[in-house]
Amino acid sequence: xxxxxxxxxxxxxxxxxGEDDITAMLSCLGARLRTFKKGDYVLRQGEHLGDIxxxxxxxxxxxxxxxxxxxxxLGHIGIGEIFGEAYVAPESGTxxxxxxxxxxxxxxxxxxKRVITTCSSAxxxxxxxxxxxxxAISEKNRSLIQxxxxxxxxxxxxxxxxxxxxxxxxxxxxxxxxxxNRQQLADYLSVDRSAMSNELCKMRDEGLLEFEKNRFKLx
Amino acid sequence: xxxxxxxxxxxxxxxxxGEDDITAMLSCLGARLRTFKKGDYVLRQGEHLGDIxxxxxxxxxxxxxxxxxxxxxLGHIGIGEIFGEAYVAPESGTxxxxxxxxxxxxxxxxxxKRVITTCSSAxxxxxxxxxxxxxAISEKNRSLIQxxxxxxxxxxxxxxxxxxxxxxxxxxxxxxxxxxNRQQLADYLSVDRSAMSNELCKMRDEGLLEFEKNRFKLx
DNA sequence: TCCTTTCCGTTGTAAATACAACCGAACTGT
DNA sequence: ACAGTTCGGTTGTATTTACAACGGAAAGGA
Numbered sequence: 001x002x003x004x005x006x007x008x009x010x011x012x013x014x015x016x017x018g019e020d021d022i023t024a025m026l027s028c029l030g031a032r033l034r035t036f037k038k039g040d041y042v043l044r045q046g047e048h049l050g051d052i053x054x055x056x057x058x059x060x061x062x063x064x065x066x067x068x069x070x071x072x073x074l075g076h077i078g079i080g081e082i083f084g085e086a087y088v089a090p091e092s093g094t095x096x097x098x099x100x101x102x103x104x105x106x107x108x109x110x111x112x113k114r115v116i117t118t119c120s121s122a123x124x125x126x127x128x129x130x131x132x133x134x135x136a137i138s139e140k141n142r143s144l145i146q147x148x149x150x151x152x153x154x155x156x157x158x159x160x161x162x163x164x165x166x167x168x169x170x171x172x173x174x175x176x177x178x179x180x181n182r183q184q185l186a187d188y189l190s191v192d193r194s195a196m197s198n199e200l201c202k203m204r205d206e207g208l209l210e211f212e213k214n215r216f217k218l219x
Numbered sequence: 220x221x222x223x224x225x226x227x228x229x230x231x232x233x234x235x236x237g238e239d240d241i242t243a244m245l246s247c248l249g250a251r252l253r254t255f256k257k258g259d260y261v262l263r264q265g266e267h268l269g270d271i272x273x274x275x276x277x278x279x280x281x282x283x284x285x286x287x288x289x290x291x292x293l294g295h296i297g298i299g300e301i302f303g304e305a306y307v308a309p310e311s312g313t314x315x316x317x318x319x320x321x322x323x324x325x326x327x328x329x330x331x332k333r334v335i336t337t338c339s340s341a342x343x344x345x346x347x348x349x350x351x352x353x354x355a356i357s358e359k360n361r362s363l364i365q366x367x368x369x370x371x372x373x374x375x376x377x378x379x380x381x382x383x384x385x386x387x388x389x390x391x392x393x394x395x396x397x398x399x400n401r402q403q404l405a406d407y408l409s410v411d412r413s414a415m416s417n418e419l420c421k422m423r424d425e426g427l428l429e430f431e432k433n434r435f436k437l438x
Numbered sequence: 439t440c441c442t443t444t445c446c447g448t449t450g451t452a453a454a455t456a457c458a459a460c461c462g463a464a465c466t467g468t
Numbered sequence: 469a470c471a472g473t474t475c476g477g478t479t480g481t482a483t484t485t486a487c488a489a490c491g492g493a494a495a496g497g498a
Contacts, residue, residue, distance in 0.1 A: 064368070072371035074364065086361040089354035096364050116350060130353075131335060135308035137356050142305045144363040145293065145315050149283070151370040152291035152409040154456075155484070182446055190371040192486050197447055213445090373486075374454070401476055411456050416477055432476090 001026065001033045004056040004106065011054055011080040012136045017125045025125065030111030036101040043084070043099040051109040052133065053084040058105025059179075063187070064097045073187040075147070076179040085137045088112045150189060156199045159189045164209065164216055174218045181214060220245065220252045223275040223325065230273055230299040231355045236344045244344065249330030255320040262303070262318040270328040271352065272303040277324025278398075282406070283316045292406040294366070295398040304356045307331045369408060375418045378408045383428065383435055393437045400433060 008014050008022050017025070033056065036042055043049065045064060060077040074097055077083050087095065116130060146166060153159045167176045178185065186193035203209055210217045227233050227241050236244070252275065255261055261279060262268065279296040293316055296302050306314065335349060365385060372378045386395045397404065405412035422428055429436045 064371075066372075070373070072368075074367060086357055086364055088357045089361075092358060092361055096361070096368060116353060134335060134349075134353060134356070137353075137360060138305055138307045139311060141356060141360050141363065142308075142311055142315070144360065144367065145305055148293060148363065148367060148370065149291075149315060151367065152283075153285075154289070154409065181444090183444095190373065193446085194448080194487080195485055198449090201447070400474090402474095412476085413457080413478080414455055417479090420477070 001031070004033065004108070007056050007080060008054065008108070011082070012139075013052075013054055013082055013129060013132050015132050016128055021125050025129070028114065028126070029129075030109075030114040032109045034107050034109060036105045036107065038101055038103050038105075040101045040105075041098055042101055042105070042107055043095055043097075045095050045098050047095050048093075049084055049087045049095055050112050051084060052082065052088060052112055052115055054108040054110070055079055055081050055083070056106040056108055059102040060105060060107075061100050061102055061184075062097050063100060071187045072190050073180070073184055075143075075188075078179070082133070082136045082140075085133065085140060088116065088137075156189070156191045156196050157203065159191060160196065160199060160203070161208075163189060164218060167216075168218050176216050176218070178214050178216065220250070223252065223327070226275050226299060227273065227327070230301070231358075232271075232273055232301055232348060232351050234351050235347055240344050244348070247333065247345070248348075249328075249333040251328045253326050253328060255324045255326065257320055257322050257324075259320045259324075260317055261320055261324070261326055262314055262316075264315060264317050265313050267313050268303055268306045269331050270303060271301065271307060271331055271334055273327040273329070274298055274300050274302070275325040275327055278321040279324060279326075280319050280321055280403070281316050282319060290406045291409050292399070292403055294362075294407075297398070301352070301355045301359075304352065304359060307335065307356075375408070375410045375415050376422065378410060379415065379418060379422070380427075382408060383437060386435075387437050394434065395437070396434050398433070 002023070005019050005022055009017070009019050014022050036058070042053075042060060055077050057079060059079075060083075062074040062077065062083070063071055064074065065071050077099070083099065086092070115133065150159050150163045150166070153162055164176065164178075167178060168174055171177075180188055182197055183193050186196045189196070200209075200211065204211065207219060209219055221242070224238050224241055228236070228238050233241050255277070261272075264283060274296050276298060278298075279302070281293040281296065281302070282290055283293065284290050296318070302318065305311070334352065369378050369382045369385070372381055383395065383397075386397060387393055390396075399407055401416055402412050405415045408415070419428075419430065423430065426438060428438055
């Protein structure tokens with residue numbers, strides 16, 4: 001667990017907290033570290049969750065398969081990102097999605113109750129962690145709204161353009177790299193892969209953008 | 220402002236706080252009450268927001284019109300509901316959506332900074348309000364994920380079924396009432412109204428459901 | 439190197455959707 | 469009672485998408 005303290009220090013959850021203080025807080029927050037092999041399920045749809053999670057190592061996808069095997073990808077989790085925060089409320093039901101390891105991964109589990117209940121003097125920075133979590137959830141909220149914006153577009157082209165241009169804004173450059181391959185991007189935007197591939201090539205031919213693998217340039 | 224204290228008492232934000240304590244907290248939270256006429260914009264896409272809002276009276280829609288006038292409705296806000304919480308983080312950008320009054324409405328504005336910075340002894344229940352807000356955001360988060368689930372369905376029928384069955388679960392009855400008329404429901408699910416209307420009738424003919432205006436029965 | 443697998447572009451067809459237009463019923467205000 | 473408006477169902481057509489299938493390029497392993 002100790003080895004990942006520097007990683008935790010760089011997360012939004014522990015922003016402003018020193019490594020020593022993080023170490024001291026771990027037990028107070030009920031921290032556990034679990035490792036997963038590539039392909040493992042970190043969380044399963046339908047389970048109940050009483051923890052807030054932080055990815056220490058690896059890559060994860062939040063996804064969901066429906067009855068007919070149709071997969072939809074809700075998002076991508078990189079190192080240091082928080083997830084599971086949608087289920088901190090006591091009455092929140094079971095998980096709506098699966099979380100799957102794309103690579104061998106390590107995940108911190110923090111007990112929700114112990115995170116949000118600021119304890120006494122023992123950990124001085126607990127209040128700051130709560131506020132950090134607050135902002136993190138709020139930001140996740142915003143990014144979900146953003147994704148709903150892509151999804152509300154009627155055509156594949158509009159979905160692609162709104163997603164790519166938002167990424168360009170986020171990465172502050174017309175050259176962008178996305179965390180998805182074609183199939184995954186199609187699953188993320190809930191469209192057919194071949195139709196999307198087709199549309200991408202049309203847009204390239206029309207001079208709207210260029211791409212190679214998962215790197216795009218908007219023109 | 221006083222007249223709406225009983226309303227506030229029943230909101231999730233002030234759950235567990237008595238009317239007297241709420242009254243005492245109002246100034247501490249930087250509360251302001253603003254009224255809106257039917258059709259007024261409560262918030263506009265692109266603005267910056269430094270408040271958390273609670274609807275005291277009326278009905279609101281969260282919506283967005285794109286360049287071509289295509290409207291998409293992100294959700295419906297009823298009395299006592301919190302909104303604007305997606306923008307509490309200091310670095311969160313501008314509003315992604317409009318919020319529009321469907322009826323004459325009254326809205327409480329609470330200063331974000333003053334809400335999340337627990338003050339001293341003056342207001343005993345401030346900590347509880349922060350935790351309530353925490354749960355509320357987390358729950359909103361969950362409902363956004365839920366909506367993404369509807370939206371990720373490929374066909375109009377699947378979108379309708381996932382939405383309606385989720386509402387049935389939420390309202391705990393096969394008889395459900397929705398806060399949208401046909402056009403609004405279509406905007407909510409991001410589909411064409413006539414196509415949706417068509418699909419609804421087909422589903423009724425197949426015996427999947429019955430409906431009249433905005434009341435539905437799942438079979 | 440060879441074999442296997444993954445990735446991605448392409449194509450054709452069937453299915454679903456968007457769009458526009460129309461109509462009747464219900465509701466509104468005068 | 470009347471005109472004007474909203475609402476919801478219906479229909480036809482053009483457009484878009486889903487699905488299945490194929491093939492070549494690239495990547496990975498033995």
